[in-house]
Amino acid sequence: MSLQEKYEDFIERLRDVNRFRAINSHLSWDQQTMMPVKGREARAGILAWLASQAHQMMTKPEMVAVIEELNNEIGELDEDQACNVREAKREMDKAIRLPPEHVFKAAEMTSTSIPVWGKAREDKNFSHFESTLRELVSVSRERIEYLRQDGQTPYDVLLDDYEHGMTVADYDPLFAGLRERLVPLLAKIMESKQSIPDVEIPDSASFPIAQQEEFCLRVSRSFGFDHDAGRMDTAPHPFCSGLWPGDTRITTRYDVEDPFSCIGAVMHETGHGLYEQGLPVEHCFTPRGRAISLGVHESQSRLWENQVGRSREYWNMAGAWFRESFDECPEYSDDELFRIINRAEPSFIRVEADEVTYNLHVMLRYEVEKAIFNDGMDISEIPKMWNSLFLEWFGLEVPNDTLGCLQDIHWSMMAFGYFPTYTLGNLYAAQLMEKMIDDLGMEMSELLSEQDTSVILNWLKINIHERGMLYGPNKLIEVVTGKLPNSEPFLSYVERKYGKIHGF
């Protein structure tokens, strides 16, 4: 077989693996949006079966052999092919260290544990989730044993799953540096006398879901999301699924008493969706056509949610839509709406947090996970650690577990080590925005002066989306911005923005 024939054999096998994964994503989307309650058990079985099929295909002797052979001749391949071989090799190296029984068990467990978490969250009672969480942690510890390499702390293994190459040795100083400037910034904001309008929604008002949906669709379309190549549904925990070309699905949630609650989620998930819609179709079902990392994915959602969606300029467009859709809300001006959605203050829920406090929420989860996996903290200690860190950093007593350690779905999905990528997303987003403004020679005010966001989307498409997995995350940021990932652009952005709002 010639090298090209070998590559063709390899890429067909790899596409099959990724078809299993795309189907898995689709069935997970359905599980969270459409599935009837009694479908739970069979669905868990099917998802686990799909995961183990993909795992089996990835670790078949023929697959292992062809990947090793191609990897030895990687210099002979073109850039796209080399990308696919490199990423497949990395994936395979992990896969062959994980026994199929472990993969099956992990996949099956998460399908059944999500509803247990959901119930505990409803009950506002961590103890209803505790034994399930203990099992999830124990299976993750098995994973660590299988995958851990020299020089890695246990938690590093999990961190690497979500952002390749990042370790506690990277996160610890990065997070410390952020905390150093964010805590005083929050204090300054809280002390500042600059008034932010209080939201005063009459008790009698209600905001039907159809109206909220209409508003959210306008926002999502204004960012450039193609709703003929996607859907928007509701889910208790908003997410985005890039299923296959022409089919990207975002979800959001609505609060009929609060027209503001849906805004962040729809902007955020639209940002994720735009990345999925911008990936190169010709490389679908291969790494070259996939998003490079969770951190970079989050940079896209945060850039659209915060840098664009919470900018003063964007509300010159969205203000009118908001007033039109929510006529039972007091008639706030564009500027008041901008100030309302940029209110910064300590609060309990991460997904509703502002740009200043958001990263503190992430760091808290990071500390808790690090304590579990690197320091052997018992699961039963989680609420105590959570609540005491929360009091220390936010100055607030956590009233119940649903406003505390039960708020996020991640642990029920066995996604330990995931949270830090959210903060990476914020940092990358600011770094990208700074470079975009520089490249285009236009400030945000000019970028949005035509009420048209397409120049932003085009820049991201060329610089990020179309590159798929061509470069690792750190490398991609460096290639695009000329600098390695760092927190300076984010900190100066957030200090500048809040200084302006609060007049300091």
Next chain:
Amino acid sequence: MSLQEKYEDFIERLRDVNRFRAINSHLSWDQQTMMPVKGREARAGILAWLASQAHQMMTKPEMVAVIEELNNEIGELDEDQACNVREAKREMDKAIRLPPEHVFKAAEMTSTSIPVWGKAREDKNFSHFESTLRELVSVSRERIEYLRQDGQTPYDVLLDDYEHGMTVADYDPLFAGLRERLVPLLAKIMESKQSIPDVEIPDSASFPIAQQEEFCLRVSRSFGFDHDAGRMDTAPHPFCSGLWPGDTRITTRYDVEDPFSCIGAVMHETGHGLYEQGLPVEHCFTPRGRAISLGVHESQSRLWENQVGRSREYWNMAGAWFRESFDECPEYSDDELFRIINRAEPSFIRVEADEVTYNLHVMLRYEVEKAIFNDGMDISEIPKMWNSLFLEWFGLEVPNDTLGCLQDIHWSMMAFGYFPTYTLGNLYAAQLMEKMIDDLGMEMSELLSEQDTSVILNWLKINIHERGMLYGPNKLIEVVTGKLPNSEPFLSYVERKYGKIHGF
């Protein structure tokens, strides 16, 4: 390997094949209910890939060998095991005669041809579908070439796909016998002076989908469909998908100007759904846990739709719900509603046809398909043949193709030979109902006197649903009713019912 070990190996492989098929069903459901338009092409690829994966697994040398070995020792297996081996053998014998390229081409083609049909139907223009239909017929002819056995006419091969063992030699006399009594019955009904109330809905009235959905859910629940183990959505062509245990999905459609149009569809699809929900869970992903045939499936939908749902007694329950949901409709009494939904008269659309004319619609399609596959009629002749038979049997000029040969989705899905199973369903349903009434010693009036249909559902569960594929369709009807399938119970039921309504 012992026989039992061989069986275990076989059944695990067979479950995997059926998992692929269940996923295929799910993605087809999504395609018709949820998928964004631009997802079409990639979806077609995925569905074709799934079909060819299942085909590959079914024809792998190891699979063929184990099925042959087990089939040689089938007498040593228990009843359930023998059923699985027998059905797998039959399927495999077909599969090994079909080249994988053919399977892939057929699957991919149907995903793209459905929207072409949909567009032609919108355009009311057969010529927009003609070349696609010609390709579909040509691929079906390839299938016939691969599968045809001694003594089969070409069309027999397709008929066998949908109801095993049935041929034109069976259908021709059966259909002739039906026509012989149905045509005079229709004439008598049309001549009869007995008045059926005219439906007089004010032009200004509209019936919001939410109200119709509420009514449909009540009907569906009253039959015993478990909506915690299923969903009800809308689709242009209503259907039912039994995906996996605890997850059966029915679809219906609504006409905001006509509250009557949704009734038949929801009753019909609920009947299908009840069969799926009643299949033995412990045998899921194996033939023993699957529905035996389309004809028997249709007997369940028709029994609930017609024998139960269009009975005078059922409207003692449903009448009040109807009046409650549709307050812009004139207030018809239970008896008037019963008469309205049993109006029999020549009309254009099969799925909206009454019990008397329905089978004539089916026979017309049967004659057209037979002409194409057994007599080599050209595709371009379809509208002419359709319209001329329609005039002959129904006495009506077909005004456009959407009310004629474009009305049904089946041909766009390459489902030639499918329609006759609808009439089998009507015949089986009447035969089952006659036996049920006999077994229970109660007439329909008594069966429904407690406003409770569960005694009907339980009888069907035990006699039909729980038996899965244990017996072939003809055999099943014989085991349950003591007689081979025949048209007498249907004809006497329909003559009795309409004689009563029209007083002859």
